[in-house]
Amino acid sequence: MRHLPYILKHLRRNWVRTGSTVLAMSVCIFLFCTLQTFVRAVTWNLQSASATRLVTRHAVSLVFNMPIAYKERIAAVPGVVRVAKVNWFGGTRRPNDFTEFFPNFAVEAEPYLEIHPEFIVPEDQKKAFLADQRGCLVGRRTIDRFGWKIGGTFQLESFIPPYRVGKPFDFVIDGIFDTDLARYPGTDTSMMFFHYKYLYEMTNQRVGVGTYVVEIGDPHQATAVGRAIDALFENSDAQTKTETEAAFRAGFVSLAGNLAFLLNSIALAVTFTILLVTANTMSMAVRERRTEIAVLKTVGFPSGLVMGLILGESAALGALGGGSGLLFGWGLIRMLPSLPFIGEAVRGFPELGLSPAIGGLGFALALGLGLGAGLIPALLAYRARITDMLRQA
Amino acid sequence: MANVVDVQGVRKVYNRDSLEIVVLDGITLLVPEGEFVALMGPSGSGKTTLLNLIAGIDRPTSGRVTVAGTDVARLSESALARWRSRTVGFIFQFYNLIPVLTALENVQLPLLLAPLSRKERRERALTALRIVGLEDRSAHYPRQLSGGQEQRVAIARAIVADPKVLVADEPTGDLDARSAEEILTLMETLNRDFKKTIVMVTHDPRAAQRAHAQKHLDKGVLTA
Numbered sequence: 007m008r009h010l011p012y013i014l015k016h017l018r019r020n021w022v023r024t025g026s027t028v029l030a031m032s033v034c035i036f037l038f039c040t041l042q043t044f045v046r047a048v049t050w051n052l053q054s055a056s057a058t059r060l061v062t063r064h065a066v067s068l069v070f071n072m073p074i075a076y077k078e079r080i081a082a083v084p085g086v087v088r089v090a091k092v093n094w095f096g097g098t099r100r101p102n103d104f105t106e107f108f109p110n111f112a113v114e115a116e117p118y119l120e121i122h123p124e125f126i127v128p129e130d131q132k133k134a135f136l137a138d139q140r141g142c143l144v145g146r147r148t149i150d151r152f153g154w155k156i157g158g159t160f161q162l163e164s165f166i167p168p169y170r171v172g173k174p175f176d177f178v179i180d181g182i183f184d185t186d187l188a189r190y191p192g193t194d195t196s197m198m199f200f201h202y203k204y205l206y207e208m209t210n211q212r213v214g215v216g217t218y219v220v221e222i223g224d225p226h227q228a229t230a231v232g233r234a235i236d237a238l239f240e241n242s243d244a245q246t247k248t249e250t251e252a253a254f255r256a257g258f259v260s261l262a263g264n265l266a267f268l269l270n271s272i273a274l275a276v277t278f279t280i281l282l283v284t285a286n287t288m289s290m291a292v293r294e295r296r297t298e299i300a301v302l303k304t305v306g307f308p309s310g311l312v313m314g315l316i317l318g319e320s321a322a323l324g325a326l327g328g329g330s331g332l333l334f335g336w337g338l339i340r341m342l343p344s345l346p347f348i349g350e351a352v353r354g355f356p357e358l359g360l361s362p363a364i365g366g367l368g369f370a371l372a373l374g375l376g377l378g379a380g381l382i383p384a385l386l387a388y389r390a391r392i393t394d395m396l397r398q399a
Numbered sequence: 400m401a402n403v404v405d406v407q408g409v410r411k412v413y414n415r416d417s418l419e420i421v422v423l424d425g426i427t428l429l430v431p432e433g434e435f436v437a438l439m440g441p442s443g444s445g446k447t448t449l450l451n452l453i454a455g456i457d458r459p460t461s462g463r464v465t466v467a468g469t470d471v472a473r474l475s476e477s478a479l480a481r482w483r484s485r486t487v488g489f490i491f492q493f494y495n496l497i498p499v500l501t502a503l504e505n506v507q508l509p510l511l512l513a514p515l516s517r518k519e520r521r522e523r524a525l526t527a528l529r530i531v532g533l534e535d536r537s538a539h540y541p542r543q544l545s546g547g548q549e550q551r552v553a554i555a556r557a558i559v560a561d562p563k564v565l566v567a568d569e570p571t572g573d574l575d576a577r578s579a580e581e582i583l584t585l586m587e588t589l590n591r592d593f594k595k596t597i598v599m600v601t602h603d604p605r606a607a608q609r610a611h612a613q614k615h616l617d618k619g620v621l622t623a
Contacts, residue, residue: 008511012511015499298497302508303480304456304485304489306482306512307512308480309477335532385480
């Protein structure tokens, strides 16, 4: 610690150079943290996929619904425990205005809640919800976001044509669901569920089923059960595709997977560039200070300590850049949802925030970059002979 | 009186490409404790090389350099660094103060290696600055000092750890006559009142006259 003032004074020596290096480092860490946060948000709810759940959908596309009658046939397949209808409703509070969007689904409530133990609802609220056709369950995050309460009402209007009935759907908040993230990591509590029956009636009984969530008894039988379900409808108009819940969700984020690769590549390229910039800064700083290094060694500083001082200086650069980058990143990620255009795109992500893990990784990366950049100049200073440095000065 | 510096048959050879350059050739030099010796000679005669060997910042190719009872060539790099911090104070021609540190911080540098508290370091550095007459300039940066004052700060840095031996490489070479005079007077005081053994390289005969003894080097050989 007694050498810290010495290190910090040197950083102030050429404040323009130090400032620009810190800024470059800061931008690098900011980008890293922001991109990683984005990737994490995109892939977050993959974690909550259960091994005992399959999802059956139309073989051609999710856009097409399946007949309601499929439910009984799927339920009869050996190994199937329960089946629930689920339709993505895509409702917004104001028509085509996604600023206050949250995921909402029409579900066959009773089996759906039994299949999904991660949605924890107090028993009285669950009873009230099951008894109320206009009732809905809303996740804690959305409840907190809008300051809603049990008994409150709101309206949603879907952007999906078959569900547009010329007027909004009215909902009553009968229950609030929470989760236990320790047991069910990745569970999204920004969702809202209402009765499939309500959707069915409101659309004059014309709507089919978007997906069937199938609970199976033995996760090892997932492939066989899935094949058996699809075989049932092989010769029908609406052939099905059944897959594990994890595969189903992964399909959703496969595009995001490519995005993650792209974002990680960008982060890597930026990081490498900053490493070179910082290494150049440190090399210049050390080259300018040959005489000083010679003086330090002359007055008795061991070579190891001189090396440590240079590494300390470059680590301090990294820490400053990392700290400010984290601050930028944290601020921007907080601001993102309220920004025009991009805000609408990111608002749906349930876990958009700079996590301690990503923050820590970003800071460690900054320190690593700093130390990496200072390593060669520090080694050169370590090995340099006093007389040579004095002669070259 | 015991010899603080004992140089015996020292030879120093540099290899430049395929050339072998003999800088010192069989030098033997004894400097008794409390002595003030001036090393003189033309450029390239090996004065600074000899001074560097005495200060322990270079090693002889052959021969022995014993300073304050320690055979310098036998010490490892880290042991030599520790030894330098305790035994030798070095005064450079161009002062070589660290520009981002104040006079006080520059003087404190060698004390960062000693097991002293912050307060003790500060007190000792202020004492050293008082000895060189610059206590009131302790908060000044090198750029705010004149050449003579910078050299006095450099001398304070050299003496702050209370070394036995001071080595000075043309300490007045970059100064005007008046400042040079002040520096030489200060070095006399350090020699006389603080019993510091001083080995000084100089080109200036007037500076050399302030020393008790003068040694002349020519082409790597002591001539007188």
